[in-house]
Amino acid sequence: QKEVEQNSGPLSVPEGAIASLNCTYSDRGSQSFFWYRQYSGKSPELIMSIYSNGDKEDGRFTAQLNKASQYVSLLIRDSQPSDSATYLCAVTRNQGGKLIFGQGTELSVKP
């Protein structure tokens, strides 16, 4: 079992729809959870961080965390073609150690 798992996609949604990205992790000691967006040929960009159970909203993005189910998700409302990218889920046990990344989900938003 991989430490962090994501559906590789591609996930295709029409413009204006909600895109739902999912991630599961195996280490119950994980404390911090991050979502990164990576455009082709570029480095990852942090878009959301979440540390406690529940929802966290930032603009069109909502991260959801359920530690009991070891599940974290990212919702993108009103999806735009510019949201087309690969989304990486990352988890870590502490503030200084390495992040464990999933393989990424490719999102395609069709005009």
Add this chain to the structure above:
Amino acid sequence: GAVVSQHPSRVICKSGTSVKIECRSLDFQATTMFWYRQFPKQSLMLMATSNEGSKATYEQGVEKDKFLINHASLTLSTLTVTSAHPEDSSFYICSARDRRIRGEAFFGQGTRLTVV
């Protein structure tokens, strides 16, 4: 968010030569930095953890004598690819975590290395 600067963004070198890549945290001190490589259509692969003032910790399968890491200050880590070969051609990315904001990790711009 915090700023991590990586240089150069692109480099082409001849087979057998060495290439140095720099990673700087511009507005915070990073006792730990991370080096990744990424092949096309694949996820990030952690190569090593760079520790300020001490030896780097390499992931399994990564040759420490080939990928030399130096973290001489709290804001600078370097990765040197020694005796580069075409199979070392890849996208190399550094990252640093900012403890001021609960350890959020920020990435440099990445270095596209092509060995010819």
